[in-house]
Amino acid sequence: MMNLLQTVISRPSGALGLGLTLFHVLMALFAPWIAPYDPTMQNADAILLAPSFEHWMGTDTLGRDVFSRVLHGGRLAIAVTFSAAVIATLWGGFAGIFFGTVGGRVDEFSMRIVDAFLSMPWLLFLLLIISIGGAGPVTIIPTLGFFYGVAILRVVRGAAMQVAARDFVTAAKARGERLWPVIAREVFPNLSDILLVEGAMRWSWMLLAFSSLSFLGFGATPPTPDWGLMVAQERGLLSTAPWGVFWPCFALSSLIIGINLLADAIGKALGLDRATAIAV
Amino acid sequence: MTKSLINIEDLSVGFIAKGGLPTPVLRQVSLELVAGETLGIVGESGSGKSTVALAMMGYLKPGLSLFGGRAVFDGNDMFALSEKKRAKLRGSSIALIPQNAGQALTPTLTIGDQIDEALQLHTDLSGAERAAKVVELLNRVRLPEPAEIAKRYPHELSGGQQQRAAVAMALAGNAKALLLDEPTTGLDVTTQAHILEFLRELAREMGVAMVYVSHDMGVIARVADRVAVMYSGEIVEEGPTRRVLREPRHEYTKNLLAAIPRLDAPNKRPNLRPDAQQTLKLDDVAISYHKPGLLDRLLRRPAKRPNVEHVSLGLKRGQTIGLVGESGSGKSTILRAIAGLVEAQGGEIALAGDQALTAPVGRRDRETLRRVQMIFQNADASLNPRQTIGEILEAPLRLYYGKKGKQAEGKAAELLGAVRLPAEYLRRFPSQLSGGEKQRVGIARAFAANPEVTLCDEITSALDVSVQATALELLSRLQQENGSSYVFVSHDLAVVRAVSDWVAVLYQGRLCEVGPVEKVYANPFHPYTRLLMGAVLRPDPDAVPEILNEVDLKVQECGYSKLWAEIDMERTKSKQPLQHDLGDGHVVYFNMSPESVAQMRVKGRDPAAGSNSVPRSSADRVLEPAE
Numbered sequence: 080m081m082n083l084l085q086t087v088i089s090r091p092s093g094a095l096g097l098g099l100t101l102f103h104v105l106m107a108l109f110a111p112w113i114a115p116y117d118p119t120m121q122n123a124d125a126i127l128l129a130p131s132f133e134h135w136m137g138t139d140t141l142g143r144d145v146f147s148r149v150l151h152g153g154r155l156a157i158a159v160t161f162s163a164a165v166i167a168t169l170w171g172g173f174a175g176i177f178f179g180t181v182g183g184r185v186d187e188f189s190m191r192i193v194d195a196f197l198s199m200p201w202l203l204f205l206l207l208i209i210s211i212g213g214a215g216p217v218t219i220i221p222t223l224g225f226f227y228g229v230a231i232l233r234v235v236r237g238a239a240m241q242v243a244a245r246d247f248v249t250a251a252k253a254r255g256e257r258l259w260p261v262i263a264r265e266v267f268p269n270l271s272d273i274l275l276v277e278g279a280m281r282w283s284w285m286l287l288a289f290s291s292l293s294f295l296g297f298g299a300t301p302p303t304p305d306w307g308l309m310v311a312q313e314r315g316l317l318s319t320a321p322w323g324v325f326w327p328c329f330a331l332s333s334l335i336i337g338i339n340l341l342a343d344a345i346g347k348a349l350g351l352d353r354a355t356a357i358a359v
Numbered sequence: 360m361t362k363s364l365i366n367i368e369d370l371s372v373g374f375i376a377k378g379g380l381p382t383p384v385l386r387q388v389s390l391e392l393v394a395g396e397t398l399g400i401v402g403e404s405g406s407g408k409s410t411v412a413l414a415m416m417g418y419l420k421p422g423l424s425l426f427g428g429r430a431v432f433d434g435n436d437m438f439a440l441s442e443k444k445r446a447k448l449r450g451s452s453i454a455l456i457p458q459n460a461g462q463a464l465t466p467t468l469t470i471g472d473q474i475d476e477a478l479q480l481h482t483d484l485s486g487a488e489r490a491a492k493v494v495e496l497l498n499r500v501r502l503p504e505p506a507e508i509a510k511r512y513p514h515e516l517s518g519g520q521q522q523r524a525a526v527a528m529a530l531a532g533n534a535k536a537l538l539l540d541e542p543t544t545g546l547d548v549t550t551q552a553h554i555l556e557f558l559r560e561l562a563r564e565m566g567v568a569m570v571y572v573s574h575d576m577g578v579i580a581r582v583a584d585r586v587a588v589m590y591s592g593e594i595v596e597e598g599p600t601r602r603v604l605r606e607p608r609h610e611y612t613k614n615l616l617a618a619i620p621r622l623d624a625p626n627k628r629p630n631l632r633p634d635a636q637q638t639l640k641l642d643d644v645a646i647s648y649h650k651p652g653l654l655d656r657l658l659r660r661p662a663k664r665p666n667v668e669h670v671s672l673g674l675k676r677g678q679t680i681g682l683v684g685e686s687g688s689g690k691s692t693i694l695r696a697i698a699g700l701v702e703a704q705g706g707e708i709a710l711a712g713d714q715a716l717t718a719p720v721g722r723r724d725r726e727t728l729r730r731v732q733m734i735f736q737n738a739d740a741s742l743n744p745r746q747t748i749g750e751i752l753e754a755p756l757r758l759y760y761g762k763k764g765k766q767a768e769g770k771a772a773e774l775l776g777a778v779r780l781p782a783e784y785l786r787r788f789p790s791q792l793s794g795g796e797k798q799r800v801g802i803a804r805a806f807a808a809n810p811e812v813t814l815c816d817e818i819t820s821a822l823d824v825s826v827q828a829t830a831l832e833l834l835s836r837l838q839q840e841n842g843s844s845y846v847f848v849s850h851d852l853a854v855v856r857a858v859s860d861w862v863a864v865l866y867q868g869r870l871c872e873v874g875p876v877e878k879v880y881a882n883p884f885h886p887y888t889r890l891l892m893g894a895v896l897r898p899d900p901d902a903v904p905e906i907l908n909e910v911d912l913k914v915q916e917c918g919y920s921k922l923w924a925e926i927d928m929e930r931t932k933s934k935q936p937l938q939h940d941l942g943d944g945h946v947v948y949f950n951m952s953p954e955s956v957a958q959m960r961v962k963g964r965d966p967a968a969g970s971n972s973v974p975r976s977s978a979d980r981v982l983e984p985a986e
Contacts, residue, residue: 245740246735246737246740246741247740247741247742247743249700249735249741250733250735250741250804251754252700252720253698253699253700253720253732253733254728254732254754254755254758254808255720255723255725255728255729255758256754256758264743264746264750264754265743268743268745268746269743269744269745
């Protein structure tokens with residue numbers, strides 16, 4: 080593990096990715112102590128102020144401090160999408176390894192169902208489920224987790240098929256090992272890298288999806304400080320007060336880029352090629 | 360003194376290891392080659408033989424750099440030339456024929472188009488002239504119906520034909536020198552013998568210089584005028600092939616030659632014990648990979664011929680049976696059926712005590728599973744890279760004996776000791792072991808179950824000869840200690856003779872000949888057995904493969920499928936397999952007259968008769984009906 084960390088940091092892009100990701104996570108954790116103002120406190124005397132010493136990133140239409148809101152803005156998004164990413168990796172990874180190892184008709188049949196899910200316009204589907212189940216994390220986390228899990232399942236299943244075809248798996252089968260030991264001892268250890276990288280990648284995509292939901296009014300609800308929601312509220316003033324849109328966008332994209340770079344570096348350090356998501 | 364065509368002077372090549380330490384791969388290698396000469400470079404894996412050959416055309420594999428010395432080809436210092444000039448020389452004056460010609464040919468272009476492209480690059484002939492030249496070149500490499508072959512795609516040719524097409528392409532540029540990097544390694548012995556004869560003729564006819572890189576002394580003995588023996592980046596011995604093979608001077612060459620199993624070396628195994636208990640029996644086994652689908656059943660399509668059929672074999676305790684045959688002969692399929700990895704459609708497979716082995720792995724009970732173990736061809740792929748050697752060895756101990764923790768670890772260490780590996784290897788990962796060590800772990804894993812039958816699938820084909828010798832020795836020692844029976848699959852007839860008591864020769868999924876090793880090798884009767892044995896190359900400059908025999912060539916042309924078809928006809932008439940017992944368990948599956956059977960029986964009793972006195976014309980009987 081320490082070895083992996085060293086290899087990741089030894090690449091500039093890996094170090095940058097790890098730095099950005101850690102920075103955002105720490106900011107989100109300690110936002111209440113760092114933020115100079117209450118992120119929901121309105122101030123009628125300080126509406127749409129340009130960035131200054133008092134308000135580093137200016138203020139928004141309701142006179143709230145943008146810096147404090149940006150600091151808090153990632154908390155909900157990171158918490159929700161990280162939980163969803165864990166769920167997606169666990170279920171998608173498990174099902175993928177299972178179908179890839181079992182193969183045959185079970186696999187063939189399940190993959191047609193997966194195909195059906197992958198062909199659905201997921202954003203519309205999310206909106207449908209959220210409008211039925213309500214916009215809370217309780218609905219969003221399992222929904223995101225399920226949909227992204229399907230994509231992980233597909234990738235992991237492909238990789239598992241390759242591992243299952245190798246001689247050491249044949250040797251285990253010839254020895255008479257049952258299915259679960261084969262999956263747990265022979266196949267899974269050869270796929271843990273792919274799971275880690277896939278999970279990180281999907282996490283960054285989920286951040287974007289959650290922010291889109293907030294932007295559309297289905298994610299975070301006002302007055303919660305949230306990057307997507309902030310952009311939605313301030314977008315009308317893009318030409319006169321761009322800071323209200325720019326800073327949440329900057330925060331969101333730097334986090335997504337950071338996670339992407341980190342996932343890439345982990346993949347390279349583990350000898351995976353993400354283009355194919357197969358060990359080389 | 361003739362001017363040398365290729366001259367390598369003090370060539371040193373290497374890479375910079377982590378930490379900036381220069382690590383040489385070649386150390387001050389010097390070689391010289393004149394036009395029309397064939398030089399063989401022989402060595403084990405990692406000896407740098409391919410690196411030398413590639414350096415002759417000014418190419419170094421990525422990561423390698425030139426430390427010193429020169430490689431001069433036809434007056435050009437290949438490493439000093441500009442990339443453009445070097446590229447012009449490569450492919451025209453000097454050409455490489457890689458190990459796998461099938462992968463070197465472009466799959467989306469016809470053979471004709473690919474040769475045409477080479478001609479366009481290296482000559483200024485017109486379109487019609489080139490078309491004629493393509494046919495001429497294909498004719499020169501002795502491909503049948505060259506005009507037809509030119510229109511085919513690479514996948515439509517056999518491995519040997521692909522190799523010839525690659526040579527034709529090299530000749531398109533009027534090459535002065537051909538570099539051949541293990542060009543026959545993946546091919547069947549009979550095909551290999553033909554290709555080598557062809558290369559010899561080509562060198563003589565066209566005066567092309569050839570550099571032939573191989574790990575196989577037998578191949579080198581057949582083609583090379585001079586041979587250079589390489590060991591860890593250095594040439595340890597160089598000289599005329601005859602001298603090096605007959606009177607090796609360097610210790611390494613002597614050991615290398617001694618380690619090669621000889622086809623003509625009598626088997627030194629202890630005598631067969633006829634009273635030994637039968638451990639494995641195959642009776643009229645048929646295996647098919649083709650399952651009739653719904654459509655086939657609806658349309659009532661006739662079932663395809665099984666991949667393996669009419670195979671009956673027996674094996675006694677502590678004995679070894681070798682299964683030999685070329686690729687596609689079904690030898691590995693039989694092994695997989697015994698292991699339960701494929702299901703036999705017909706016939707019976709049974710262990711001692713009539714324990715049926717017909718069920719696939721999933722339906723066998725634990726005890727039956729334990730009694731049959733398998734060792735794989737590719738040790739590297741058969742060990743899980745994420746498990747330590749300890750974990751790998753403990754898996755069968757846990758499964759069959761319920762051993763866990765300290766107890767399992769102790770037993771695993773004991774197993775490692777049995778294959779002569781130190782106990783600290785338990786904590787290592789497979790990637791930290793050499794190829795031979797990995798295979799020994801594979802052997803130890805099989806013996807963890809204390810099996811009655813051990814299935815060995817080409818287990819030494821990926822190993823160097825010196826390592827192979829150790830692995831084979833280990834196997835026979837373990838057999839004496841444990842009394843396990845081996846089913847030993849190999850394409851190497853010499854290895855099979857060294858390790859087996861019995862041998863079964865297979866062709867296209869059928870048995871040709873079964874018998875005690877010494878009998879079959881001394882007195883092969885089936886024409887296919889003789890063809891196979893004749894094609895084996897010996898590390899002896901004077902041994903001529905018998906493949907050149909006209910009769911054998913004719914038999915090969917008319918094909919054995921026809922032979923089987925005929926035997927099938929006879930079978931349906933007589934309702935029993937057409938087999939002839941020559942005594943002592945030597946059985947031949949062949950159409951032959953009772954007189955010749957009697958003649959063979961007499962010969963079989965008298966080993967002094969030797970194989971040379973077998974009537975060559977017996978092959979003619981292939982197409983004669985049995986009386």
